[in-house]
Amino acid sequence: MEMSKKIIKVTGVVFVLLLFLLFIGVYCPIQKIFGIPCPGCNMTTSLYYLVQGNLKASMFYHAMLIPTMVFGLLIFYCHIKKKRKWQERLLWMWAGCMIVYYMYRMIFIFPDIPMVYDTNSIFGQFFHISL
Known part of the structure; x- marks a missing residue:
């Protein structure tokens, strides 16, 4: 197996x-x-605008960039502290948020820019x- x-x-x-x-x-x-x-499309563009200091453009291209970064840090922290249960919970919460956000964008934005x-x-x- x-x-x-x-x-x-x-x-x-x-x-x-x-x-x-x-x-x-x-x-x-x-x-x-x-x-x-895909659910992650435009995240690189969002990161580009965030680094440039243009939060409005960053959020326009992918509003889940900042939450993804926060979830990533929390998941990494749980990994370091060997809190596997919380690490898994956070990963599932992040995946759920990404799916809901993707569905929202596909229903209300697609096929307009940026989708x-x-x-x-x-x-x-x-x-x-x-x-």
Whole structure:
């Protein structure tokens, strides 16, 4: 049983790495394949604007950037202190927040900026989808 879990993890990591290698220069391999933005899309742009001191633009591109950074620090702290239970709880809370925020953006913002549809995606080209 333990060996199969390891194989699944390794296969997943290899798959993700292949996606990134196949789409060098593309900001989001998920958007390049399916045409729709992933839950983390625009987070790098959000970080860019945050570093520049433009909080309004940062929040426009991805409002979960700052909470993600806070959750990351808390999860890392729990890891250092060996509080596995809290580490897992925080990770689930963060994942829940990301899913809710992603659903909000897909319902109320998509396909407008910053949640744009990529008409040149593989799915879009294959099925000739246009929004």
